[in-house]
Amino acid sequence: MSDSYSLLILPGDGIGPEVMAEVRKIIDWFQSNRGMRFDVSEDLVGGAAYDVHGKPITDETMAKAQSVDAVLLGAVGGPAYDNLDFSVKPERALLRLRKEMDLFANLRPAQCFDALADFSSLKREVVSGLDILIVRELTSGVYFGEPRGIHSDGNNPENEGGRVGINTQRYTSGEIRRVARAAFELARKRKNRLCSMEKANVMESGVLWREEVQWVHDNEYPEVELTHMYADNGAMQLVRRPSQFDVIVTDNLFGDILSDAAAMLTGSLGMLPSASLGVPAANGRPKAMYEPVHGSAPDIAGQGKANPIACILSFAMALRYSYNEGAAADELEAAVERVLAQGARTADLMGPEGGTPIGTAEMGDRIVAALSAG
Numbered sequence: 001m002s003d004s005y006s007l008l009i010l011p012g013d014g015i016g017p018e019v020m021a022e023v024r025k026i027i028d029w030f031q032s033n034r035g036m037r038f039d040v041s042e043d044l045v046g047g048a049a050y051d052v053h054g055k056p057i058t059d060e061t062m063a064k065a066q067s068v069d070a071v072l073l074g075a076v077g078g079p080a081y082d083n084l085d086f087s088v089k090p091e092r093a094l095l096r097l098r099k100e101m102d103l104f105a106n107l108r109p110a111q112c113f114d115a116l117a118d119f120s121s122l123k124r125e126v127v128s129g130l131d132i133l134i135v136r137e138l139t140s141g142v143y144f145g146e147p148r149g150i151h152s153d154g155n156n157p158e159n160e161g162g163r164v165g166i167n168t169q170r171y172t173s174g175e176i177r178r179v180a181r182a183a184f185e186l187a188r189k190r191k192n193r194l195c196s197m198e199k200a201n202v203m204e205s206g207v208l209w210r211e212e213v214q215w216v217h218d219n220e221y222p223e224v225e226l227t228h229m230y231a232d233n234g235a236m237q238l239v240r241r242p243s244q245f246d247v248i249v250t251d252n253l254f255g256d257i258l259s260d261a262a263a264m265l266t267g268s269l270g271m272l273p274s275a276s277l278g279v280p281a282a283n284g285r286p287k288a289m290y291e292p293v294h295g296s297a298p299d300i301a302g303q304g305k306a307n308p309i310a311c312i313l314s315f316a317m318a319l320r321y322s323y324n325e326g327a328a329a330d331e332l333e334a335a336v337e338r339v340l341a342q343g344a345r346t347a348d349l350m351g352p353e354g355g356t357p358i359g360t361a362e363m364g365d366r367i368v369a370a371l372s373a374g
Contacts, residue, residue: 004037005323006068010045010061013090014296015306015360016074022308022364023072023315026332029368030319034328041068046076046090046296056093065097069281070322071289072315073097075296098138101287103276104175105182106136106255107317108293110242110262110272115340118351119267127242127265133190134248134262135183136255137175138276141205143252145170169205171251176212182277183249184221190246193225197234197250197258209251231258238262263293270294270307270348273314275321288322290314300347304359307346309336312367335370339363 007027011017030036043049043061050056056076065071076090086092097103112120112130120127145168153159180196187194196213198206210228217226229237231254237244238261250258263272272294278287292310300306313336320329340349344366347357358366 004039006039006070007041007318008064008068008071009040009042010065010071010073011042011048012046012074012076012296013048013078014075014298014301015294016046016076016296018301018304018306018360019292019308019311020072020074022360022367023311025364025368026312026315026371029371030328033372036323036325036328045073045093047078047081049093050081050084050088050090055088056090057096062096062100065101065289066287069283069285069288070318071097071101072311072318073289073291074311075292075294077296078298078301080298097289098276101289102139102278103287103289104137104139104279105179105277106138106259107186107275107277107321108134108136108255108259108263108272109274109317110134110259110266112266113271113337113340115337115343116267116271116349119349120265121267122239122242122265130242130265132238132242132245132248132262133186134250134255134259135179135186136259137171137179137249137251138255139252140171140175141252142167142169169203169251169253171205171208173208173212176209177216178279180213180216180249181220183247184216184224187224187247188221192223193227193246195227195229195234195245195248197229197231197248197254199231199254200228201230205251213249234258235261238265270310270346271313272310273317275314275317277321285322285324288318290318290322304361305347305357306360307348308360308364309346309367312336312364331371332367335367338370338373339366342366 011020027038045057081090110132112127117124117128148167150165153162153164198209200206200210274293276289280286292314316329316332319325345357350357
């Protein structure tokens with residue numbers, strides 16, 4: 001019997017509660033069939049929290065998030081909240097969770113299941129077997145640097161409109177080294193290859209990034225193969241020959257762009273999980289939040305059409321990175337692959353040949369059945 005694993009579930013808005021219900025089935029299966037024990041609690045986040053508390057996340061919920069082994073979040077937002085003040089928009093809950101939990105390393109896998117290779121915008125032979133992990137620095141860089149804002153440009157006669165927008169790209173050696181270490185650790189558990197991407201040819205922060213990643217390699221991970229690449233070339237290479245990459249580490253801005261580009265190589269956002277990891281807690285497990293890449297999809301919310309696989313695979317990442325249950329994560333991912341190979345498709349995975357899609361709950365049931373079948 002394993003130790004009890006604590007998990008805070010935050011279903012959120014739109015399709016969040018629907019896909020999270022399918023994760024509950026997976027959790028129940030592992031408890032009943034693999035001797036795992038999960039201490040699961042649930043709370044409100046995003047618009048659902050605003051409706052009850054007038055804020056997208058409460059201090060009490062934040063305290064819970066800080067105390068558990070992992071947080072699993074569904075989705076936040078929707079048109080009902082578009083006109084709220086910026087300070088209480090549902091998305092502010094995500095920023096607060098990331099900031100206060102200090103979740104500095106965002107993990108975005110781009111894995112192409114063979115049964116879905118034809119859904120990619122690239123040729124099957126280019127994406128077949130694709131398995132990339134992008135590690136994005138999440139708490140610094142241009143999104144957080146100061147000074148920032150939109151200001152008057154004074155009496156500059158050459159500036160029509162008279163305003164200037166400012167954002168500052170800022171990184172410290174420590175911020176770069178800690179996300180580099182996270183990426184090297186992940187690379188060591190995979191194919192022992194890491195590619196670091198920046199713009200050292202035009203940005204001083206890129207020069208620092210390259211130097212510090214190289215320092216971590218030379219002093220701590222010399223056995224890992226390290227290469228450097230300019231981020232714009234990296235974007236081109238992801239489309240040209242994605243199989244050349246295994247683990248990629250990059251900054252906040254470039255990671256935002258490159259991970260979305262890599263995501264579309266797989267064919268559907270409904271298939272993509274993510275993890276955001278921080279420093280290890282007292283028990284050695286990192287602060288962590290897991291969430292599907294897709295949004296709240298309010299247009300299909302409550303209709304049983306949502307694809308739960310991204311949320312289920314996010315839980316697989318929690319098994320791997322928070323609970324050190326790699327074999328269980330492999331088992332769950334293999335079950336998903338078998339279900340897809342058998343032709344099960346939610347509406348977002350329907351190809352031009354047509355057919356009848358299955359619903360959210362049935363997809364969850366089939367994955368549970370595939371786990372049982374082994």
